[in-house]
Amino acid sequence: MNAAFALDHVIAELKHYLPAQASLKDFIHHNTLHSFQKDRFFEGIEKASLMFGYRTLLTLSEYRDLFQSNKISRQALRQVISEYHPEANLDALEEKFLRSDPGQMPLPRIGLLRATWKKCYRIDLDAQVQPLLFRVLCNYLDQGISVWNLPTASLDFLSSLREIEKLSRISIFRTARCKGLFLDPETHLEDLLKILVGKEEYFEQYLFDQQFAHPGWSGFVSVVEDNPATLLDKRSIRLADLIFFECLLEIDVLDQQLGDSWSSVSSNIQSPVPSLFDGYEKFDLWSYLKIWQEAFERSYHDQVLAGITTLRTAKRYSGHPSFQALFCIDDRECSLRRYLEDLDPACQTYGTPGFFGVEFFFRPENGKFLTKLCPAPVTPGYVIAEEHSTVRQISDPHFRKSTHGLFRGWLISQTLGFWSAVKLFLNVLRPSMSPAVSYSFRHMDKASTLTINHRPRPDGTPNKDRENPALQIGFQQKEQADRVENLLKSIGLVSDFAPLVYVVGHGASSVNNPHYAAYDCGACSGRAGSVNARVICAMANDAGVRSLLRERGIDIPGTTRFVGGLHDTTRDELLFFDESEMDEVQLRVHKKNELIFTRALDFNARERSRRFASIDTSDSLTEIHSQILVRSVSLFEPRPELNHATNALCIVGRRSLTDGLFLDRRSFMNSYDYQIDPDGKYLFGILKAAAPVCGGINLEYFFSRTDNRKLGAGTKLPHNVMGLFGVANGIDGDLRPGLPSQMIEVHDPLRLMIIVEHEPGVVLSAIQRNEETYEWFKNEWVLLTVVQPTTKNLFRFRDGQFMPYTPCAGAPPETNDIGSLLFSTDDNIPVHIIKS
């Protein structure tokens, strides 16, 4: 094989394994170990552990503690053990699981080859190379922190550095040889690798060692290479450029420290270095851990399954609904829906991905860029602009660059400096809304109008966006009808419309939180869902659209109105849009409903508060809610909300499937009625989105929890913002992708169990329709169980087929007092059946 070709392959492999997190503003959850998804779950994560030293499961002692505290049930453990060892003596094995010591994890192989430098020359390359490398990368990629940008940043990475190196009297490098190599256009990466590594057979492993010494930066560069739009101020950089520059810096340090007296890695290898990629042996501990993990998952999931089969009677009110409300599939909406249904038993709630089936780019008034408002993999062909907004940005002088100037800094520190003291004082004693807060209600001005309806040009051609000619401004009527139909049919709301149908997106608010985008709606690419809610409502209210829908069998009565809204999941506030367009009757009903929403939000705030040490849950509802509001704007609060922590389920079915089951905000819920989808067309659409979105969220939490130091971002308290796109510890550190410990500390790492209400055969054909989707289920990165709708029999998807399944847990306990149950603990609460 030709060396250049082989290198391309190596770089492609590296890009596959490196973390794939985009810049902070686009924080989108994904499976942290996506690169191992081609393997079955346990095999994939075992390999990940052995290659890179990740902790992909909890430790043995953690599992044993979970067993002691009953989070892992004895039945589940015994059941899983017997599935793996059907012949063995169960009691003896159980005893072994509880007490024996199966040894340690073998040492990971990453870094072994490159350790040769330290071993042979006592030289710490990383310590000498990384600070400069990171600094140059960060300055090149910087989005707006530095006052004086890299003068040549408009060129690609290597050209911009070459341009500088050519003219600058001070070299970036320490030695003349490297300067020469760098400026010589004939220098290729292979040449550098020959100097550094020597034999070609070691190139791949060396580069893995090198890049995985700082996976954060390498991963980010790789993401920018593939998706330049993740930076507003575009940069052109390739992973290969980073590697080229890093190899040069390494040669530079070796030359400077050792002069001529060094030779390549391969000539210094004394004993063979084990390969990074294969030849791994089985080890004892893993067979224990994986059974423990399955038992852990089963202990919870089987409670739910048992609950579903136990619920026999439909408890819901059966008359005409008072109002209907669509929420995001998000697990955080679980409890709000429960309270709404509790306060108004005649209402109906639905769940669906929070972009509500309308995909487009959004251009806020005066915005210089477009914001994508739909799931990350979708590329929309539409743009919707905000017009007539009256909101102006408020500025805060503390973020001004002039504070870093010499003379202005001198003036500012003696004037503004004292104002800072006052602000600090107020912020500690009386936190309040400020321009520094990322506030979901600011995503779109409520009073603005949106260009939802497409208006063709006078000549009849579609009206395209001026800057992005591929994008059409607004949707045509038929396109609107398609989307509304698709949404309503997928959730099973096709008849019996209430006078008001609320469509409520969600967003979050926080301050001092670089990960703010992770708290917003994942289905809207890490933004608030307010625009989507408004857009779909406008579409559904359009008379033309409704007549098209009528032709397709959905008859929305003229008295029904769709009302958009935004739920702030941090503050538990709800904002409704376009209320002025309601008629008097609707408005009166709306006012009544609003009271129910307000009350439900208060209860929801209280339920969330049980996890917050700063709030006393025995306070009055209003007091608790006001403290929840304060939390969201407190500079010193690293946990404004807990986001998706504890998620473990995704239910795809009618509300009646889980109505009356207390699931403790742990479930994604996608409404779906099998009766109007006999061939699984809409189911396919739902699962195609739910597996990567909910599965991605779930696995990112999973791995950030099991290994917060390598796969998560560690504690956020020392984080330093790098170039506005990432965080690092201190100033010389690697970027930290993944979730900070404050987001995952209460999370129990369980794989997502998707529970679908339909015939197993239909589900099987739905998931097999798309190879990428099927991979999630086939390799069990998400678990799947089907509830046969009429018999309520369970079928578990395992090894590529559905098998009848009986949960190991008995029927869950009943309760008629959620309140006292909730406030009995700040930990997860087992599944209960709510007696009405």
Place this chain on the structure above:
Amino acid sequence: MNINIFLHFLILIPILGFLISLLLPPSNEKLNSRVAYYALGVQWFTLLGFILAWSLRGFQTIDIRDFVLFSTPGYEYFVDFYFDGISAVYMLVGTLLTFLITMYSRFYLHRESGYKRFFNTILFFYLGYTLVILSGNLETMFVGWEILGISSFLLIAFYRDRYLPVKNAVKVFSIYRVADVGLIVAMWMSHHLWHENTTFFKLSNYELVHHQLQEHSWIGIVVSLMILISAMAKSAQLPFSSWLPRAMEGPTPSSAIFYGSLSVHIGVFLLLRTFPFWEHQVSVRILIGLIGLFTAVATTGIARVQSSIKSQIAYSSIAQIGIIFIEVALGLKYLALLHFAGNAFLRTYQLLVSPSVVTYLIREQFYNFKLRPLTLEDSWPRRLEYSYYVLCLKEWNLDSLLYRYLWNPLKKLGNKLSFLTFTNALLILLPVLVFGLLLRTEEQWLPGSIHENLPELFSLLALIIVLKAFTERLHARLAWLLTVLNHCFLVLAISFNEHFGMEEVTLYLSGVLICGFFGWFILLRLKRLEGSINLDRFHGHSWLNPKLALGFLLCCLGVAGFPITPTFIGEDLLFSHIHEDQILLAVFTALSLIVNGLAIIRIYARVFLGPHSRSVYEMGYRSS
């Protein structure tokens, strides 16, 4: 009523707060934060009351000569407190900020492992700060000064199982050590200048100072220079600037007050406090002004190219401190104080809200994006622009310069001693020590010419020994032993110089030997538990042996002459026996003490801090 008594409260409250905080159970967050909160709250209101009373009495400077810790004929170590406008401003700013930050951190650090440790260290830091600000003589100030150094080390290495915080903590500590020795030498020389341990109060007596300095003008200059070096190191002026951004490794609030504001302005305080002393040394004032100017200009450039928020704030803060140096040099005391307070508040707040910068600036960029706005430098010739950019990008090579000209030569010297293995060291050094002791007892037989060179000779030996300890790569225990031997040789060296009683020797060596013994024992025990503990890398043993780590830290403090054992007084006393014409002896001794502190903190860091080497799966990436 005499208000002076209340000055004592301002010292006692932080001491009490700190001591109580040590005794609290680590699991009870509320209790830990509450003690800090009340200690600082009470302190704040006491301070306000005190300043009110003081102002009602017409802002008269207060000087309290407190108790004498130790005295021999011709030497007195006494504690002295002092209060004037400068102390008032520094106390107000420092106490207010620390108070606010404890309130802030109460919630911010919730569930962080090390919650108690954090508040302990903050209180300890504040105690050091108070001592420095209220001290009335260099000796008292030095106690606070040392506390600041060690608590800074602990705050920076707060995340002790990661590599970078520990590495940077050691780095910062080494710069602080330079500042320490500047102060020690200044103390020694001023002792000779005044023939007693003078107070800041006396320094403000113009005639007295003027008279003395005319007689000993060069000593005056050297004392001023030493003070200046201390101030430069502490306030991160060139060439020491690169430590400040690297100190930003702890939780954001601690970085905000300590490295954003309080710690970094201590150098300015030292200059303000000693202003009457160097006021009439025009050359020194020019030098201070130039250093300030140079720093301000250079670090502004560096700040302009920073692309991470904390390093940007750190460098712009240094630039402002450069200007404050100029203001101090010009004698603009009030302007300097105003500037200090404003800069401290501004940078603290900017650092605290620094995580919000993503939300804020991305939004601003979204609405007001301009493709690469032109900057001042774009109007320069490109060759100049690019050169200056690279210079600033590489932080003027400050970090590597310090390595190249300060630490690497020391290391090279030490490496020359690689023949000193464990047994060799004992076989050579112990007999030499015994021989030295014999010489000392039988010194009447020694010819004068030899005798008068013996102090220098033995102090040089001491220096060599401690260099070896500093560069030892293998045996932790050997390095440890050498740091203890270093002290013994120093005492021996100076005992040839001047006869002093066993009492002083005991005073000096008691702390060293006892702590040395326990430290040895801990290392031995650790070796039995964990196997080899070489000094070639970080081991991170505090991960599994936190108690041994704490015990060893205390031993380190003892051997390093930290004010927890009488050694601390002994060290100062030792210096008083060096004659003013024995520059070489003073230099060797001072260098010994610098390197000794470094060697000790290095042993602690290498053995106990950093990622735990055998728990690969539990640790983060080294680069993280």
